[in-house]
Amino acid sequence: MLEIYKRFWQVNWAEQWQYRANLLMYLAYWLVSPVVYLAVWTAIANAEGNVNGLTASDFAAYYLTLLPVDILTSSITIHVLAFKIQEGTISNELMQPVHPILTNTLMNNIAFKALTLIAFVPIWIVLVLLFRPALTITPLSLLIALPALAMGFLIRFFIDSIITLVAFWTTRVWSIWQFNEAISMLLNGAFVPLALMPAWVQAIAQFLPYQLGLSFPVLLILNRLPAEQIVLNYGLQVVWIGALYGAFALLWRQALKQYSAVGA
Amino acid sequence: MHTARVLAALFKINVQQELAYRADTVANMLVSLMWLAWELTGLAIIFSNTASIAGWTFGDLLALSGMWRLLNAFMQAVVFPNTEKFNRGIREGTLDYTLLQPANSQFMVSFSRVAIWNLWNVGLALATITIGLLISESRPSPLNVVVFLALTASGGMVIYSLWIVLIALTFWFTKFDNNVTLLAAVADAGRFPATAYPIWLRVIVTFVIPIAVATTVPLQALRGDLPWWQIALALGAGVLAFFLSSRLWQAGVKRYSGASA
Numbered sequence: 001m002l003e004i005y006k007r008f009w010q011v012n013w014a015e016q017w018q019y020r021a022n023l024l025m026y027l028a029y030w031l032v033s034p035v036v037y038l039a040v041w042t043a044i045a046n047a048e049g050n051v052n053g054l055t056a057s058d059f060a061a062y063y064l065t066l067l068p069v070d071i072l073t074s075s076i077t078i079h080v081l082a083f084k085i086q087e088g089t090i091s092n093e094l095m096q097p098v099h100p101i102l103t104n105t106l107m108n109n110i111a112f113k114a115l116t117l118i119a120f121v122p123i124w125i126v127l128v129l130l131f132r133p134a135l136t137i138t139p140l141s142l143l144i145a146l147p148a149l150a151m152g153f154l155i156r157f158f159i160d161s162i163i164t165l166v167a168f169w170t171t172r173v174w175s176i177w178q179f180n181e182a183i184s185m186l187l188n189g190a191f192v193p194l195a196l197m198p199a200w201v202q203a204i205a206q207f208l209p210y211q212l213g214l215s216f217p218v219l220l221i222l223n224r225l226p227a228e229q230i231v232l233n234y235g236l237q238v239v240w241i242g243a244l245y246g247a248f249a250l251l252w253r254q255a256l257k258q259y260s261a262v263g264a
Numbered sequence: 265m266h267t268a269r270v271l272a273a274l275f276k277i278n279v280q281q282e283l284a285y286r287a288d289t290v291a292n293m294l295v296s297l298m299w300l301a302w303e304l305t306g307l308a309i310i311f312s313n314t315a316s317i318a319g320w321t322f323g324d325l326l327a328l329s330g331m332w333r334l335l336n337a338f339m340q341a342v343v344f345p346n347t348e349k350f351n352r353g354i355r356e357g358t359l360d361y362t363l364l365q366p367a368n369s370q371f372m373v374s375f376s377r378v379a380i381w382n383l384w385n386v387g388l389a390l391a392t393i394t395i396g397l398l399i400s401e402s403r404p405s406p407l408n409v410v411v412f413l414a415l416t417a418s419g420g421m422v423i424y425s426l427w428i429v430l431i432a433l434t435f436w437f438t439k440f441d442n443n444v445t446l447l448a449a450v451a452d453a454g455r456f457p458a459t460a461y462p463i464w465l466r467v468i469v470t471f472v473i474p475i476a477v478a479t480t481v482p483l484q485a486l487r488g489d490l491p492w493w494q495i496a497l498a499l500g501a502g503v504l505a506f507f508l509s510s511r512l513w514q515a516g517v518k519r520y521s522g523a524s525a
Contacts, residue, residue, distance in 0.1 A: 025442050029449040035465070036453050043460040044314045051313050130464065175291045182302045191306060196313050 004098060008107035016111045020119075023112075027119055031067070037191060038063040038131065052196055060133035062193050065218050068124065070190070071116050073152040073213045075160035077101070078177055080108050085167040094256070101161055101252070109157060136223045144230070145220040151237040152213040158244035159209060165248070168255040189215030209240045270367050274376060282380045289381045296385050300392070303329050303455070318460035323400025324483070325456070330392030331416075331479040332454045333385060335423065339451065341382035342375065343427050347444045349377050350431050363517065370428065370513045397486075404486050411495055412486040418502025419478030423447075425505035426474070428513055435516035447473060454479040477501070 016023070038059060045056040054062075081101070084090040093100035128135075163180055167173040185191050187201075188210035194202050205211050216233045219225050225233070282289055307329070311322045320328070350373055353359030362376070363369050397404075404412070430443045450473040458466050458476035469476040481498055484490050490498075 022442065025445040025449070028446060032449050032452045036456060036461075039461045039465055040310070040317060040456050042462070043318050044310075047318070048314060130462070172288070172291050175295050178295050179298060182298060186302070186305060186309075192309055197309060198312065 004103060005107060008103050009111065012104070012108040012111040013114070015108070016115050020115065023115060023119060027116065027123070030070075031123070034063050034067055034070075034190070035127070041192070042131065054193065054195070055134070057132055057134035059193075060131035061135050061222060062133075062218065064124065064127055064131065064133045065135070065137075065221055066190065066214065067127075068117065068120065069149065069152075069218050069221070070214060071113055071120060072149050073156050073217065075153070075157040076109055076112055077105055077157060077160040078164040078173070081105055081161075081164045082167045082173055085164070086171055094259075099252075105161070106157070109153075137221055138223060141221055141223045145217050148217045148220050148234065148237065151234075151241060152217050154241050155209050155237065155244060156213040158241070158248050162244065162248050162251060165251045165255050168259055184210045187211060188213060189218065207236065209244065212237050212240060266367075274378070278378045278380050281377075292381050293384050296388065300333070300388055318457055320457045320460070321400055323396045323398070323402075324487070325396070326399060327393045327396030328457060328479060328483055329455060330389045330394075330396055331483060332451075333389035333392060334416075335420075335454060335475070335478050336451065337382045337385035337389060338420065338423070339448065340385070341379045343444060343447070345377040345379050346374055347427075347431060351434070351443070354434055359520070363520070369517055370510060373431070374424070374428065402487060404488070408486050408488055411490075412482050415482040415485050415495065415498055416478070418499050419474075419482055421502040422474050422477045422505045425502075425509035428509040432509070432513045432516040435520050450475055457483075459484075474501075 041051065041054075041059040041063075042056045045051050045054060045059055049055075051059075081090070084093070090100065093104060098104075159180070163173065163177050166176060187194075187205040187208055194205055194211060194215050197205065205215075212233060216225075216237075220230065220233075304326075307322060307325055310317070310325075315321070317325065350359065353362060359373075362372050365372055427444065427447065430447065434443055450469065453461075453465070453469045454475040458469050458480040461469070466476075477498060481490070485495055
């Protein structure tokens with residue numbers, strides 16, 4: 001099994017490497033919103049001293065930690081898979097004796113992350129020099145955050161995969177994806193640190209899977225969470241991975257049952 | 265007369281295209297309504313923590329988000345579909361047919377395909393701008409309103425010209441099918457007043473990829489924030505950009521030899 005993953009890694013790394021120019025464009029696309037949010041909050045914090053206790057350098061630390069975490073935990077499954085389902089080319093992968101999403105697509109995601117992260121390092125250094133964040137990272141906080149990053153990725157990967165599987169039934173999967181994306185951006189901490197949200201929104205966001213894939217690992221790395229919060233969020237991550245994997249497996253079986261390939 | 269007939273024909277084709285995918289049109293309209301709700305939520309969150317951003321109040325930012333939606337509607341309706349068609353034309357040689365048509369080639373390449381459903385977005389944008397201005401209780405003089413409209417038009421012209429430059433460059437660098445990605449990427453920076461940004465970001469959105477010229481700047485004029493020489497400069501930039509981009513387009517077409525030939 002390990003050998004299989006190794007092969008899929010080699011293929012997908014080579015494929016992603018081929019599109020490295022596109023990757024830079026993608027990076028630019030993905031960077032603009034967080035940098036703009038950071039710029040806006042910096043302006044507000046500088047004008048008022050602080051926002052709810054957060055200073056300009058706190059905001060800088062938050063968004064500049066969020067950027068690499070987002071690369072590590074985000075998923076590109078719908079971008080690499082939805083068109084294969086719609087055009088029927090997924091048939092080739094279905095012939096292989098392995099689960100295409102849990103091998104090929106998973107490795108494609110990881111290869112994309114690796115390459116994006118490498119390209120992002122110099123940009124990150126420039127942003128750090130421009131925004132001067134108060135980075136409160138310690139080796140221990142990084143170490144504690146490693147499992148949270150891995151599980152955060154699994155959560156986002158399964159949510160993304162579940163939405164992608166809807167493409168087996170309807171072609172308008174991108175509209176559904178956009179709705180999910182909008183909710184996710186508000187409730188995972190990408191738009192603002194969740195601490196600035198109204199209390200009732202924070203209470204809802206706490207138990208939804210979105211913040212577990214972004215806000216939780218970010219705050220963990222920055223040493224901002226008390227011990228009981230860390231335990232609670234780790235517990236929630238395990239529960240959500242179980243639930244999402246169950247839903248994904250169920251949907252996958254149903255999808256295969258009714259799939260007949262375009263043109264077949 | 266000739267131009268009117270070309271326009272009428274194009275309009276008819278595009279309405280037919282839209283009607284062929286009615287369910288998609290409805291889905292698109294719902295999605296853009298959803299994003300409007302998202303933006304309102306975002307503004308509500310920001311303004312529950314502060315009273316203003318660099319002197320801009322909630323109403324001002326609402327109007328700005330309307331300006332941004334207007335720009336975005338132009339990109340979705342005109343820029344993206346026609347760029348896609350143009351890139352395919354360069355790759356497969358079908359651009360030859362467009363160039364052979366007895367109409368201005370730059371006009372045909374920019375406006376032959378228009379995603380009509382974006383009229384919905386234009387409507388939402390105008391409503392947002394109006395409501396934003398009412399909430400902000402700004403009382404612009406008639407002169408300021410005229411300047412605002414002129415600057416919006418000239419800002420649109422700057423963005424249009426930049427787009428023409430980007431796609432015209434494809435005549436020189438054939439493998440340039442990422443031509444508008446950067447424009448689309450930076451567009452998101454138009455959601456907030458450029459005056460709130462640090463200087464380096466302000467320079468990028470004002471001069472390099474001048475999104476702010478079509479979003480922040482006209483509203484600044486409406487508020488009476490702009491000295492006369494900046495207004496003159498912005499208006500001049502629109503005319504100059506249009507002139508230069510047309511010249512570049514013509515040079516590009518002259519150079520073009522066709523993929524099929």
